[in-house]
Amino acid sequence: MRDDAALQAEAAQQAVAAAIEVARANFGRALDIEVKGPRGDVVTSVDREAERLIVSMLHERFPEHAVLAEESGALYGESDHVWLVDPLDGTNNYAYGLPLYGAAVTLCHRGEPVVTAIGEATTGDVACAVKGRGVVVNGRPFERAASTPAGRPATALWVGYHTQSDPRLEMLASRLYGRSRRLFSTWAPTIDAFLYLRGGLDAVTAYQCTGTELLGALLLLRESGAEVRGVDGALVRNLAELPELSFAGIRSVILPLIEDCGLAAAL
Incomplete structure (x- = not known):
């Protein structure tokens, strides 16, 4: 049964x-x-x-x-x-x-x-x-496909519509762009989730997201082996308590990404 x-x-x-x-x-x-x-x-x-x-x-x-x-x-x-x-x-x-x-x-x-x-x-x-x-x-x-080693990570940025004129988003996107070999902005977390499963994406940054697809996409990533962390680097254990800025993906990618972007100070 x-x-x-x-x-x-x-x-x-x-x-x-x-x-x-x-x-x-x-x-x-x-x-x-x-x-x-x-x-x-x-x-x-x-x-x-x-x-x-x-x-x-x-x-x-x-x-x-x-x-x-x-x-x-x-x-x-x-x-x-x-x-x-x-x-x-x-x-x-x-x-x-x-x-x-x-x-x-x-x-x-x-x-x-x-x-x-x-x-x-x-x-x-x-x-x-x-x-x-x-x-x-x-x-x-x-099981998630292995990423193709290519130096800097491939990342995706998820944001809410209300952030489009937010200067903090401009700073965040600029820093991520400079530290990624490719920065995806598909406006479709479901698509990015599949891209992650297939090994084409290493990390996701979510800023003030509220869509009904968000928690499902993050659960899918986490169950495929991704970690979800806040800007302070702490693990997000309950996705219902997702901070306004969070990172999901391969641990070896997202920890340096958080540190390199200097986002704790920027935001």
């Missing part, structure tokens, strides 16, 4: 797989697009369709759980168990016709992520992590 976590992981993977199929089927077609907020974020008809599908599938399996969805907000009251739903991560990419987008579903227990499924639409791959149990991709146990 499978335990609750296994059933939850199964449901999360099924929901994400269904959502990315909706996105793939509509990619490149004319979309209904609405501007969401003053910073350039958008929402499309595909976001809403995929979200309705995910929420329906999860609520049918776990009617006692609450849901926090990217577009619809809080649903189904309060519960110790809350599903975070990002039905289309990388919506701007999708709207521009750039095939860097995915979906994420994460179950939190009392705020801490315990199960996540992340889908990469371009390949159709679905990765799943359960706290303390590692990672599976397309239902099979998965």
Whole structure:
């Protein structure tokens, strides 16, 4: 008999797989697009369709759980168990016709992520992590590929939309750029999570991120062997208590990155 976590992981993977199929089927077609907020974020008809599908599938399996969805907000009251739903991560990419987008579903227990499924639409791959149990991709146990030695690390920067005019972000990005062989800014943590799993990315820096995909992406990285640390270098053991600036990735990369950037003094 499978335990609750296994059933939850199964449901999360099924929901994400269904959502990315909706996105793939509509990619490149004319979309209904609405501007969401003053910073350039958008929402499309595909976001809403995929979200309705995910929420329906999860609520049918776990009617006692609450849901926090990217577009619809809080649903189904309060519960110790809350599903975070990002039905289309990388919506701007999708709207521009750039095939860097995915979906994420994460179950939190009392705020801490315990199960996540992340889908990469371009390949159709679905990765799943359960706290303390590692990672599976397309239902099979998965170990992160070794990074290609190439001197300086490949890093990704995750930020919230509200930080775009923040001078501290400009300083952070400049320092990271100078210390990375490649600094990715895909605006899609689900894509970066897969890039990390495949060995193409060594570290992630997250600054004031609040998206519904964030905790799932970090849980996936951590279950694949990454460490998550604050700017003071201390391990972040509970992802629900993520500081406003944090680093995730290979230990031998992120510790020198924190020290070299001098971020404790800068921020």
